[in-house]
Every structure is written in structure tokens, then in C-alpha cells.
Amino acid sequence: MTGRRQWWALAVLVLPVLLISVDMTVLGFALPYLSEDLAPTGAEQLWIVDIYSFMLAGLLVVMGTLGDRIGRRKLLLAGAAAFGAASVLAAFATTPLMLIAARALLGVGGATLMPSTLSLIRSIFTDGNRRRIAIAVWSAGFSGGMALGPVIGGWLLEHFWWGSVFLINVPVMVLLLVAGPILLPEARDPRPGRFDLFSAVLSLAAMLPVVYGIKLTAEHGLSLTAVVSVLAGLAVGVLFVRRQRALPEPMLDLDLFRNRAFSVSVATNLLGVFAMVGLLFLVPQYLQLVLGLRPLTAALWMLPATVAGVAGALLAAQLAKRYSTTALIGGGLLAGAVGFALLTQLGVHTGLAWLVAGFVLVGGGIALSETLTNDLVVSAAPAERAGAASAISETGYELGGALGTAILGSVATAVYRAGLPAGTPETARETLGGAAATAGQLPADQGGALLDVAREAFVQGLHVTAYAGTALLIYTGVQAMLLLNRKKNSVVRI
Structure with a gap:
């Protein structure tokens, strides 16, 4: 494949990555509207957000090995059709359970897309330097999509109903179905085993x-x-x-984990996304329900993090030519830890400057490190196992995102509930959005007092999450620098 055609193929492969990462965070800004329209419980709200990532994480390895057998392009195009159909179902959901089911189907569709993208990059870009640049672009799409989700969601919610955050997937999937057969080569394991x-x-x-x-x-x-x-x-x-x-x-070749670069890189991806997505679940609510910003205004305040994430990913390939990959991975994670520490300064009435500075460091640092770990993953696996290896790497991403929302989101919710006085209405105890809705039905003085207490409790929960993210990224950065030292033996027995 010629150079120009390679880059056009890469542009097609970035489309599903961008959308899937957008879908991981786009609901953050829609949650207050979902709470008002569908009235989900706190548990249902968490399931709406994270069932998508759970299904992705559970099926990625299966789909990665399936793509190695039937063809990665074929799996990619089948996933595009399924993802588009599930998006329409989610957009017009009328109950929390219906939306949870639609998000689960989105996860199934997404699981067929993700393994094919990174493994096809391995097949298309055989030159190591070009492949590293391609992976940097791929990572920029993933990192940018995670931060761009709230921006897109904010704009759509200013003009349309909450279901519109799902309908944006449809035209992109149609474009992928049209351009994919033209620009993408087919690739599969020449000697696949039985599925x-x-x-x-x-x-x-x-x-x-x-x-x-x-x-x-x-x-x-x-x-x-x-x-x-x-x-x-x-x-x-x-x-x-x-x-x-x-x-x-x-189905899963466990020998892949004997390679230290592979196993440590997968663990680093998981922990980095765990910390980042857990906080992305809370920040849109902080901007809208604590500081009182409109969705689009709140989204624009998060735009610098999008730019930082894309820049961090794209700079990774250039910096790796001059500096140690291990030092860059660890340094990026430690920069993210500093960003999380800054977020502990957020208050009920002030905090925008701390938020922007902190998220720039978090987004840029994590994107820098995970671009390089993805390159290590792809380089460590044989070409015929590219689908399975890519699936394992992306399972780390998705499982980290799902667990970040579930665990850190649940911890923040527990702190929030503990900060509310006895006798607070149950709807207000479920979520901050529920507290805002309850306050609107009370006399002005009582409603204002409830909101003040609820906002203070929510910020306390956000602080706990930020402290946890700080500690986690410090640990992950130090671990990566110690275990990815190239002077050490690259094989680890399991």
C-alpha cells in the first residue's frame, strides 16, 4: 500500500475509535437531563453510563480473535452496522431499562470495531517509524474523543434533546461502511485455529x-x-x-503476557484510564449542577483538555526519537498525578482555573504515556496475533474506563450521601441531579438550603476521587519506569 493510501486508510480507522471514546464520556453532560426525563435511580444511572464499557471489555478479546479468523476488515464493517443500529435504539429509549439495554448493544457493536482498528494499523504500517506515528494519531483520536465527548454533548443539549448524543454516531458509521471497503485492506491470520x-x-x-x-x-x-x-x-x-x-x-494466547513490555503496558493503560474516566463522570456534573453553567459553556471549559490530549498523543512519536520511552511513559503519568492534585482545590463557588489547569495535565500526560504503551503492545505481538493483542490492550482501556466509573463514581456517591443530613428526601440522596429536581419542588428557602448542602457533599466526593487519582497515577508512573527498564529481562514468567 502506497504512503498516501496508508494515511487515508488511517483516517478511516480513526473514525470508529473517535466515536467509541466519545461514547465513553458523552453521557456526562446528558445525565441531568436523563435524571429529569427518565428518573433513573442512582444504580440505574451508573449502569446507563458503564454497561457500555463493561460489554466492550467483556467481548473485546472474543472479537479480536474472531477478527483474526474471519478478517479484521469484515469484522469492522459488521460492527459499524451494528453500532449505528444500536445508536438509534438508544436515542429513542423511553425507560432507564430500555436505555441500559441499548447501551449494552452499543457495547457489543463497539467490541467488534475496536480490535480491528489497531490490528489493521499493524498490517498497513509495516515500517516501525510510520507505525509509531500512526499509533500516535490513533491515540490522539481516542484521547481527543474522551475529552471531546462532553463538548459535543454540551452543544447538542443546547439545541436538541438528550437522545441526540447517540444519533451523531449514525452518519459516521455510514461513512465508515462506504469508505471502508475501498480504502482498507483485508487482513487475517493465515492459519487460524478453531473458534x-x-x-x-x-x-x-x-x-x-x-x-x-x-x-x-x-x-x-x-x-x-x-x-x-x-x-x-x-x-x-x-x-x-x-x-x-x-x-x-x-482463544487467548497467554504467552503474550510473558513479554514484560506487553503486560506492563496493558496494566498501565488500564490504570491510567481508570483514573481519568472516573473523574470525567463527575466533572460535567460539577460544572453544571455545582457552578451552574449551561451545558455548552461547561463543555467549552473542558476544551483545553481535549487539545492537550491530542497534543500529548501526537508529541509522543516525536519525543520518543530523542528521549527514553520508559521515562516518557512515567513522566506523562506523573504529570497527570499533578493534575489530579490540582483538582482537589475545586470549591462550591470557585474552581474553574484549577479545573482547566488540572485537566490539561491529566489529559496531556495520560495521552502521552498511553500512545507509547500502545506502540509497545503492537510491536511486542507477532503479526498473526495482532487482533488478539490489540483486543487485550483495548480491554485494558475499556475495563479501566468501566471500573473507573463504577468504583470511583460509586465512592463519590457514597461520600455524597454521607454528607447529606438525616431526613433528606430519597430522590435527593440518589444523585445531585435528583437533589436539584427535588429543590425545584420545595419553597425557595428550603430548596436553596438543600442545594447548598448537596453541592458541598458532591464536592467532597469529587475531592476524594481526585486524591485517589493522584495516588494511583503516582504508583502507575513509578511502576512503569521500574518495570519497563529496557536493561532488564523482557520476559516475565506467569
């Missing part, structure tokens, strides 16, 4: 109960149901691993 459906079922059955148990504990404390759920998921996970080791042609 093991039982392993696919085990992989999903292992992850979802664990995630559910963690969510349940974070929301309501330790319970028998939560413990049984986690233990059941772990037990299925052991069966999955044992089956992969026994099969001559496993």
Missing part, C-alpha cells in the same frame, strides 16, 4: 460477575451477594485460564 465458543462464554461469564460485585460493594457496602458474585466470577476466570492452557489453539 472456541465455550472460551468466549467463559471470558464474559468471568468478568461481569466480578465487576457487578465490585459495583455492589462500592454502592451499598460489603454483602453476601457481592462476595458470592466476585468469587463466582473469579472461579470462572480460573476455568477460562486452565482451558486456554490446555487447548492447542487457545
